Amino acid sequence: MKIKRLFVFLQALVLLCTLCGGLWVTAAGHPAGEDHLFWVTHYNDGTVEGAGTIFTEEDTAGGWWLHVAFAPAKPDGVYEITAITNGLADGSATAVKVPEGGFVWAANYGNDYASMESGGINYTSDNCSSAMEYAKTWTVGQQFTIHGVDFENVPTSTAEMKWYDPGYLCTATIAPYNADPLAALKARLQELVGPDVEGAVFAWSMEAATDEEGIATVTLTVEELVSPAELRCVLGQLIYDHEVVTLLTELDDQELLDCVTTFPGENWENMTVPARDEEQNELPGTLDVGALNATDDTVITSETPLILTLRFQLKEGYDLGGIYIPTETVYGGDKGLDEVVGNGDYVILQRATAPETSEDISEESSRPPQSGDGGVVWFALLGATALVGALAALKARRAEV
Numbered sequence: 001m002k003i004k005r006l007f008v009f010l011q012a013l014v015l016l017c018t019l020c021g022g023l024w025v026t027a028a029g030h031p032a033g034e035d036h037l038f039w040v041t042h043y044n045d046g047t048v049e050g051a052g053t054i055f056t057e058e059d060t061a062g063g064w065w066l067h068v069a070f071a072p073a074k075p076d077g078v079y080e081i082t083a084i085t086n087g088l089a090d091g092s093a094t095a096v097k098v099p100e101g102g103f104v105w106a107a108n109y110g111n112d113y114a115s116m117e118s119g120g121i122n123y124t125s126d127n128c129s130s131a132m133e134y135a136k137t138w139t140v141g142q143q144f145t146i147h148g149v150d151f152e153n154v155p156t157s158t159a160e161m162k163w164y165d166p167g168y169l170c171t172a173t174i175a176p177y178n179a180d181p182l183a184a185l186k187a188r189l190q191e192l193v194g195p196d197v198e199g200a201v202f203a204w205s206m207e208a209a210t211d212e213e214g215i216a217t218v219t220l221t222v223e224e225l226v227s228p229a230e231l232r233c234v235l236g237q238l239i240y241d242h243e244v245v246t247l248l249t250e251l252d253d254q255e256l257l258d259c260v261t262t263f264p265g266e267n268w269e270n271m272t273v274p275a276r277d278e279e280q281n282e283l284p285g286t287l288d289v290g291a292l293n294a295t296d297d298t299v300i301t302s303e304t305p306l307i308l309t310l311r312f313q314l315k316e317g318y319d320l321g322g323i324y325i326p327t328e329t330v331y332g333g334d335k336g337l338d339e340v341v342g343n344g345d346y347v348i349l350q351r352a353t354a355p356e357t358s359e360d361i362s363e364e365s366s367r368p369p370q371s372g373d374g375g376v377v378w379f380a381l382l383g384a385t386a387l388v389g390a391l392a393a394l395k396a397r398r399a400e401v
Helices: 002-021 126-135 181-193 384-400
Strands: 052-055 066-073 078-086 103-107 143-147 173-176 202-210 215-223 231-240 245-247 260-262 273-276 282-292 306-314 320-325 331-334 339-343 345-350
Touching (some): 066 143, 103 126, 181 320, 181 345, 202 231, 202 320, 202 345, 215 231, 215 345, 231 306, 231 339, 306 320
Parallel strands (some): 202 339
Antiparallel strands (some): 066 078, 066 103, 078 143, 143 173, 260 306, 331 339
C-alpha cells in the first residue's frame, strides 16, 4: 500500500515537473512570417503615452510599458530579442539594457483622458494596441527583420499629425526571421532540457534516423558512464509535441510500449508507459520511459547498455520536430539501492527533403552545454526493488480503473 501511494506521488511530481518545464516545442520550420506594424513614434523619450519609443542610449520608460531589447544578429538588418519586461497589465515592468549595436523598443497603451470628467487628450489608438498585442507573442531568442526605421527620423507618412490623432500612420514594419529553423529549434530544446546535473553519473543519449516520408526511429541509449555506478534501473520522461509529431509505436496487451530492443541482461522489465496525471488521464505527448531489474546480476554499463527505440512521424506541413527528456526527470538506482542522478537530452526529427537546411542529422546526438548552476532533481529516487513493487502497483491500479 505504501508503494502504491508512493507511485501516485511520483506521478504527481512528474506532472508538476512537466508543467513547470515548458511542455511543447513548436517546430514548423516554415519561412518567415508576414510583416506587422512596428509602432514607432518617438526616440529616446520615455515620458509620452500611447507611444512606441526606440531607445538607442538608455531605456527610461516606466513600469506600465512593454520593454523589448533587440541585439544585432546576422545577416545585417536582423535583430534578436535578448530581454523582455512586460508591465502593460500591472505596471511591474523594469527598464532593460540597450544591447551594444542594438536598441530597446518600449510601448504603452496610454490613457483616454478625453472620456474622463476632467477631459484632455485620448492617447489610445487601435494601431498602438494592435502592435503591442502582436508584441506580446514575442519571446527571447526570436529574430526579426525591421523595415522603415533609420534610428533618426520617426517613420510616418503623416508627419503633420500627432501620434495620438486618429489618422496618424506609422510606416515601420517588423517580421519574424527564421532562415535557420534547425538552429532555432536546437536552441529551444537545449533551453528546455536545461543544464547538466552536477555530479551526474549517467545520461540518456538520443539519435534519430528520419526517412523522406518523415518517419523517424528514435534510439535512446544509457551510456557515457563517468563513474562505476552499477545501474539496475533508469527512468525518465520523454516529451514531444503531439501537434507536430505522432508516436507510431503500438501498445501491447499489458499496456506497455513495446519499445525495448536491447536489455542489459535477463529479468529486466520495460517501464515505458504513457505518462498520466493524478486522475490517471494520459498526458498527451508525454511518456515515462525506462527499465528496471531487481534479480539479474547483469547491470547497465558501457559494455552492456540499455537501449530503447521509438518510432515517430512528422505530420503534414511540418519539416522539423523536437523530442526531449528534461534533465530533472532522469534518475535511477544502483545495486545498493542508492539514488543515481542522470542528465536529459534531446533529438531533432527532420524530413530528408526539408527546405533551407543542409545539415544531415540522421546520426546526430546532441548534448546540452555545461552550466555551473546545475539542474534541480524533482523526485526522491527509488531503488530497483521498490520500483518492481511500484510497477505491480501501477498494473493493479489500472485494473481497478
